[in-house]
Amino acid sequence: MTATEVPVPTSPAGNPIGFGRMLRKEDARFLRGQGHYIDDVQLPGMLHAAILRSSYAHARITGIDTSAAEAHPKVKAVITGATLEGLNLAWMPTLSGDVQSVLATDKVRFQGQEVAFVIAEDEYSARDALELIEVDYEPLPAVVDARKALEPDAPVIRDDLEGRTDNRIYDWEAGDKAACDEVFAGAEVVVAEDMLYPRVHPAPMETCGSVAHMDKVTGKLTVWTTTQAPHAHRTLYAIVAGLPEHKIQIISPDIGGGFGNKVGIYPGYVCAVVGSIVTGAPVKWIEDRSENLMSTSFARDYHMHGEIASTREGKILGLRVDVLADHGAFNGVAQPTKYPAGFFHIFTGSYDYPAAHCHVRAVYTNKAPGGVAYACSFRITEAVYLVERMVNCLADELGMDPAELRMKNLLRPEQFPYTTPTGWEYDSGNYPAALEEAMRIAGYEELRREQAERRADPAGKPLMGIGISFFTEGVGAGPRKHMDILGLGMADGCELRVHPTGKAQLRLSVQTQGQGHETTFAQIVSHELGIPPEDIEVIHGDTDNTPFGLGTYGSRSTPVSGAAAAVAAQRVREKARIIAATALECSPDDLEWELGRWQVKGDPEQGKTIPEIAFASHGNLELPEGVEGHLDASVVYNPPNLTYPFGAYICVVDVDPETGEVKVRRFIAVDDCGPRINPMIVEGQIHGGLADGIGMALMEAIAFDPEGNNLGGSFMDYLLPTSLECPSYELGMTVTPSPHHPIGAKGVGESATVGSPPAVVNAVLDALEIRQADMPFTPAVVWRAMQGRPLRTDLAIE
């Protein structure tokens, strides 16, 4: 299926009125260096802060001497855990119902944990003062290997929690275990594999930071901060600090990339608030890169054991999974309360089989907290990786082409809406069409032929691998009765005001980090009201000026907030109909909508445009009983279900068998995210996600040495892909609208990050002709896999 782009009229500025390719409104400032990011915030009298962090992974603190730091002439204050204990702020709640240390009091539990907060006149002096603080540590044995965290003699990390005798966080399961076991017992073929999705980091180009200003006169706290969820932050500050919520304003300026790194509240933010209260001045705290990589939300760290059952002919019968989840020292994951393992239980993927069961055990280790981040759609990344790897393992066992095996088992279009064995209701899809399109673009048969020739005559040539993945995403959390974070339902508000001259402002609860909301959301309103997108201003990222909502993560902006904007515009359009009918002295039922205009059926000369109606709504036209003046609407959108974008990816790699170097030759991505509001922006989102996937599959990972030292604490060690590792991507698409979304759109921000890693991994393993090895495929990892002596990629290489 190819795109069906209905031509739309264009505005005076040359933009589409509605959907279509439109250059971004936000670019004008970014291109001139006029973006306004957190470190660009300057306030009169502002002080600068720096954090002293633990050099140990696990140690008891026996003393902290801050006197020399306090004596530094430019230091204004030094805050420690003891200071915070006096304010009852030494610990803060996490988004998962645990508590996390703001500044350590008793012990440090990971390398890089926050120990002291120095506030000085300038950043250089604050960092100088860190070197003047003396902390006495009594080192303790660290839990580094998650697989040993539950051993009886493992050190207990969370002895701060009453009655804790081990490192278990939770045991959780989904699916019908008995039924699943029965299917496996009777299956002709069962394949089992262990696989690790290593600890990775979103690593946005801009680190996290905050500027807090407590105005003692008005009692108002203003916090400029890198947050993807400003309203959630405001409520959490109210809860954590006991501050009055109506006196808190969160301003999220331009954000230099988020990818889930900027969802949570970090200790530095809380310290900046306390620092402003203590000093009476605005306090700025900005992470350096090492702090970002070593202490803020990492992602994944899932040790998975999968088993897949099928007939000899390749009909998949069931999948069961056992997961050991490394959550680090505090359970700080951000996800709907009901689902401690996020949406991992969507692991059955895109295939039709009845039996599924997963068991997830989460453990504490002496590592940074987090787990849900990096465009993961609440751990659908891990789920898709698991199923797409297991399907490939099964294909290997059966001696079947992995494309053929997938085609044989993909859900068929007539099965939608489809309820999975673990309870997800997929809204719509045409999976075989997407896979066929990807195979067509790739020239799949020809690639396999080339591969066969290469294998028959290997002399001096790189090994060639072809990897496929098919993913089903679930995005747009969520129906509020099922999904909340700390009790806050995951619905989003939206306010649309059409001004008297027909220009509009749209206020959103979500916050862009580069996704182009200022453009896309204007296009949604333009589509519904027929006014030019350049006449619609999007306002976001400021809690005093936008309605409540849970923010941008989990690809939820278009599915939730986009729906809110569409519904708000539709309400305005319906109100405009009544006002137009009043002005035209006819019944609203006599009017029909023609882009941007209500006109009399059968007499289209008689009509009113939205600007005319907007002016009338603010004028002296007498409106019918019960109809208020002005032209605006306020909506809270509670999505009836998630939306389920999907896609088929094919990766082609060449591997040097002598050195283990992997080169991604081609990457074909066919995405179906429903109708594309702005195809240019959608493709940009996919490009970025594909680079993420290549990064994770080939180089990104944070390992730890036996003492718990973080081995990925800078960009010299945590490698991001450069322009030279990324190929020129080949994109395709199919379009299957969501039946329950007002404009059928599904959300796409994380699709490629979720879908691409297994394609790359399957390609590398296909090249090597081995069934399993763990990412990231650095040259050493590839070579050792070829030797049959694979490396543990979560631990230091020995």
Added chain:
Amino acid sequence: MQVTITVNGTETRAEVEPRLLLVHYLRNVLGLRGTHWGCDTSNCGACTVWLDGVPVKSCTTLAAQADGHAVRTVEDLDSGGELDPLQQAFMEEHGLQCGFCTPGMLMTLRALLDRDPDPDEATIREAISGNLCRCTGYENIVRAARHAAAHPTTAPEEISA
């Protein structure tokens, strides 16, 4: 110490600590905040500016080292509000998303295009290999550079082509 640095054609002068990094001189002393920083190890290139016409990482250059030299930043690319053809190309090809790496990318690629007005894809990829981007997967940045090569002026008739 006293430094005198010509920034975007204007002579600037300030009393600074010798340890002040050029990126902080630009951002905090001059208030030119278009130059960003993204790491501490000279890996990301978000801080790229020109020093005597050559793109360098301003987080790994002391303001003192620029004393008596000429620096050019992203703020100098457009002229009288009119975008440089490269800036225009970034807009046309969606070569930016969050915008954080963009100033560094622009300074690196402007230097490349001045040296080599018609670079091929491999040359472009090589040139920006010290500028990390987390949003675009580099695809549209490469296209933008090609677009700028094909449209070396921002005359309106060329933009609409």
Added chain:
Amino acid sequence: MQTPATFHYERAGSVEEAISLLERHGPETRLLAGGHSLLPMMKIRLASPGTLVDINGLAELDYIRLEGDEIAIGALTRHTGVLDSAVLAEHYRIFAEAERVIADPLVRNRGTVGGSLCQADPAEDLSAVFSALRADLVVASASGRRSVPVREFHLGPYETVVGENEILIEARVPVRPGAGSAYEKVERRAGDWAVAATGAFVQLRDGLAVDVGIGLSAVGADHHSCAEAEEQLRGRELTPDAIAAAAATCRDRCHPTADQRGPVDYKRHLVEVLVTRALTRALERARGEEA
């Protein structure tokens, strides 16, 4: 972001002035050239020199020129200058091949030959290149100049023979007519330090190798080289078997350590592969078989 600790700053206008500034400010003084190793170390406060002597103004040390039967490379030559040098391209392709994989183009615009050699990072590429070519390094002090064979220059990781009041001013590479050279590096990603790297040159007469040089980086090789392997090849016909035997010697004589770039067995294996490749390509070039 991370920031350096305070220091005293001086700028040298000549080599003589740089030396006198080193003498005046004492042992806590460091020379500042490109700064792309030193400044990051100062930011994470692994280095806190009392004084920096900025030698970026010493244009007199920025040159690459043919002097008789040697190529002289000034210590302040930027990596970009090496990469783009026509003189080096004519005589030793190894330079451009190595430079193309050193850090990234922006770093190469600032980083210098002298800085790289004096930083003495065990994974630094130019050390292997100069070691393969058996260059001489010229060090200046108040009492004059001395020439040090590159294989005696490094005392160990981050340590060289350059004294407190000395400055490396030049590298001198003998011209070897007809020699072919090549550089091979495996890295985890563009711009990363080497997992392992090798450089080699081969000079032929009557089909025999009258001279051979092998340089090694990131694998703990003594003097960034392997003299035994070179000796195995000198005066011999470089058959595939001879090259393989020399590569095996390099593999066995180096001392790699395990890190996140790879385990010891892999690095040894890489040495064997890369030495074979570098020698083979150098040989092809010496024979005029490869453009």
